[in-house]
Amino acid sequence: VAHELRLMLLGLLLFCAVARADCKAGNKPSSDGTTCVPNTDQCTDTLTNAGCATCTGTGNAQTCLTCSSSKKVRPDKKGCIASCPPSVTTENSGVCECTAGNKPSSDGTTCVPNTDQCTDTLTNAGCATCTGTGNAQTCLTCSSSKKVRPDKKGCIASCPPSVTTENSGVCECTAGNKPSSDGTTCEPSNTNKSGLSTGAIVGISVAAVIVVGGLVGFLCWWFLCRGKA
Template identity: 35%
Template sequence: MVRGGKNARVLSCTEGAGTGEYTRARTTCTVPNCKTCNSADSTKCDTCEDGFYPSTDKTSCITCPTGCTKCSDASTCSACMPGYKHDSGAKTCTACTVTGCKTCDTDVATCTECLDGYHSTTAADSSSVTCTACDLQNCGACNTDKSQCEACKSGFGPTYSSSLSITACSKCPDNCESCIDFGLGSGLVCVGCPTGKNPINGECVDANTKVCTGSSGSCTSCLNGFLAYQGGCFSPQKAADLKICSLKNQLLVGSTTVCKECPSGFVPFDGTCTPLATVNKKTTRAAGANDICLNEAGSDPVSSSATRCGSCKNPTVTNSPNYFLFEGGCYPVSSTTGTSVGSKLCSAASNGKCTTAAPNAPFILDASSGAFTACPKECGACTNATACSSCALGYYNTTTTVTGPSDCTACPSGCTSCPNGKCTLCWDGSTPTNNACPPPPSSSSSGLSGGAIAGIVIAVLLVLGGLGGFLGWWFGCRGK
């Protein structure tokens, strides 16, 4: 028997025309909730889906007894659903008597594990637990007083306050396995998708390697002008629409787009708008040992409503990188070019200022002040305001050796990659038709020129592995 998809079975094979192959005649099983249809009769079912068993004549699938997920008949159950105890001798399922109980293996009145949405309190003798419902609707786990939600139920995404408290658990969009709302005003955005899908512009869509690279339903890097945010990729226009970062605050750093200023309570951290509470560890002192984002004087942490940093300080956490100030945000230093934006700008820093520029940095560093000056827009890397060593994305070199801005020519409108002047990739991730791309979104509201639009939408590669590490460190610190 050869399967041709769920409920589709081969009922006959017809000899092909002299090739030794066969034409398979497939017929769909007509029995609802059938897992394995009879190979000779599509009106009969041999095996039913979980929670059902075949009728005596196999023409229907009958629902198992209450609480039973696997049964062979109306009185023989081999597995129970959460909240029920299985009797292996009697082959029956009996409901646990403790409210909110998921597992009561030894006795229906003795609970050992609670359902999602309940807080578990262990008895003094550790023999059982009691279950108390969380206050927040659709919360999957909460703290001891029930009021603070720690995680949402599966299929629901958290909305965070600026202090990283979960204030709501809302249903994720269709076909979205996990979602999140960090309070930027963007609402819930998909960060995890089914296999074969990627989170692009807040939705799970068919995988597009021109926009998102990664596997298992998430993005590890973003391309073609898309910004990385919480495991998904967003076009500059969509990022602005969702209030992740306005167009006027988007800045190209080599091949990466960063945000210079964020909504209230968020600051740029390695170029991404991040809750201030994850950047500055809450302490009882004015400038705590783990505060990174400080005011311009460097004497105090920025206020809770801040939108950018005035200076940066290194935290006292073991193995934490040094940080330097760049365009209103704090960026990590790396001695080697890595996945973080900071590593592409600076290889050494002191007292919150960069002292040594990274190789091929797209900005010119004044080592005495730690200030950066942008290379000409045509240049991907430069040594001064007139000398380029490579062309920026969205431009192509017209000479064998690039020495200045005049050696770089802009790609056609809406094109992000054009070797030798031939467009190979469009701003929206599509392949050009007849060397032409769809027109990019209007920039009338931002006041940007056509050249600036090309700069904004040029290919972005923001690897989230490094960002994910930073976020993990922030949350780890916060829990200490």
């Protein structure tokens, strides 16, 4: 009987060992060994105070997996919020995830356009969010109620009438126009680049017609009148 009990105990231990080894990736055996639970680390005080119930990772890299109430894990996974912000996030198993083209905001509670940090030049010109890098970087939005100017290299109080239209806070040149040299307004795309005024161009054209007409008249006289002589 004692031998049979030992065999049964050994079999039970082997069964438990197998059960513990069968947890799916990302999970571990529960404390009583009867099931599996998320393979998480104890939340830091900071994340616990922010509402996190289970966490993963360690130190500053630790993030929330679930919240301690019916709240949702916020986009930066560093705390919990009442609900996922509409239009810029989607909820996935209690976690607020930023939609395409967005990233967690600086406070982590919502999502903002996935833009690059503005250069000092564009920041000083009034830009709040930017896209691109280096000299190719342009304004997306302004830091006040101002509008992004036509060349997208700064902000102006309002879009110049007749030559621009406003599109979501951005001044865009109307058809046939392009940003001016200082970028604050728009000018005709076919601007005369010769430096001559319109009057000067007209005068030159008239003079050319007179000269050509005179030359044609002289040639006609030469060949017709001289020929008869």
